[in-house]
Amino acid sequence: xxxxxxxxxxxxxxxxxxxxxxxxxxxxxxxxxxxxxxxxxxxxxxxxxxxxxxxxxxxxxxxxxxxxxxxxxxxxxxxxxxxxxxxxxxxxxxxxxxxxxxxxxxxx
Amino acid sequence: xxxxxxxxxxxxxxxxxxxxxxxxxxxxxxxxxxxxxxxxxxxxxxxxxxxxxxxxxxxxxxxxxxxxxxxxxxxxxxxxxxxxxxxxxxxxxxxxxxxxxxxxxxxxxxxxxx
Numbered sequence: 204x205x206x207x208x209x210x211x212x213x214x215x216x217x218x219x220x221x222x223x224x225x226x227x228x229x230x231x232x233x234x235x236x237x238x239x240x241x242x243x244x245x246x247x248x249x250x251x252x253x254x255x256x257x258x259x260x261x262x263x264x265x266x267x268x269x270x271x272x273x274x275x276x277x278x279x280x281x282x283x284x285x286x287x288x289x290x291x292x293x294x295x296x297x298x299x300x301x302x303x304x305x306x307x308x309x310x311x
Numbered sequence: 312x313x314x315x316x317x318x319x320x321x322x323x324x325x326x327x328x329x330x331x332x333x334x335x336x337x338x339x340x341x342x343x344x345x346x347x348x349x350x351x352x353x354x355x356x357x358x359x360x361x362x363x364x365x366x367x368x369x370x371x372x373x374x375x376x377x378x379x380x381x382x383x384x385x386x387x388x389x390x391x392x393x394x395x396x397x398x399x400x401x402x403x404x405x406x407x408x409x410x411x412x413x414x415x416x417x418x419x420x421x422x423x424x425x
Contacts, residue, residue, distance in 0.1 A: 207353075236412060245402065245416035246354065253412075290353045297409040298344070298367055301353030 205229040207291055207302035214308045215281050223276045223305045225291035233294040235267050235274045240304075241287045249276070249289075281309050313337070315417035317403050323423045324393055332388045332420045334403030343386050344404040344414060345378055354402055354416075360386060361409060393424045 207227045215221040234253035238246040252258050252267035264277040286309045292299040316335040324330050336343050342361055346354035356370040362383040380386040390397055400421050404414040
């Protein structure tokens with residue numbers, strides 16, 4: 204079977220740092236992506252990791268450990284607009300398999 | 312430039328009716344994907360195309376679901392003899408190619424089967 208596990212909800216305050224973890228078990232693996240989705244909106248791409256290590260894009264960073272089947276998304280200097288759902292997604296050949304999502308609530 | 316567009320944005324139908332959902336990808340994008348997303352869940356892969364060729368339809372739930380992309384641009388997802396369990400948000404995404412990691416999602420079609 205294929206599964207991706209994420210915490211269902213995370214809360215934090217403005218200016219803080221939050222880490223959203225993702226563990227996966229899939230029959231094929233080519234990389235791990237992260238998507239952000241605001242309520243009522245479409246998923247939008249944040250980052251992609253194919254190799255072990257940390258990828259940094261502005262306030263967001265994403266980490267991958269292929270040997271541990273684990274990755275995380277790190278959000279720094281949180282802003283209210285970061286309140287959204289965050290999905291990890293495994294690239295399995297040419298298709299994406301999404302996790303169940305983590306709802307992030309940022310409080311002032 | 313224009314993003315991915317989908318129509319209709321909302322569709323209400325009666326059980327047993329057929330529905331056709333349309334996706335217009337970003338111009339020039341080779342790859343087109345269909346997903347279904349239940350409330351509070353991540354998108355669930357249904358099928359995808361490279362140009363007009365359907366490469367993988369392993370996610371289609373059963374033979375009532377079909378998709379086509381005859382000219383390698385616009386795609387239609389058809390659900391025959393709809394059932395209440397088919398109610399969901401249906402999303403389309405496109406990417407310049409399968410070698411591109413990022414997929415660009417459309418606004419979705421909210422399907423409600425009564």
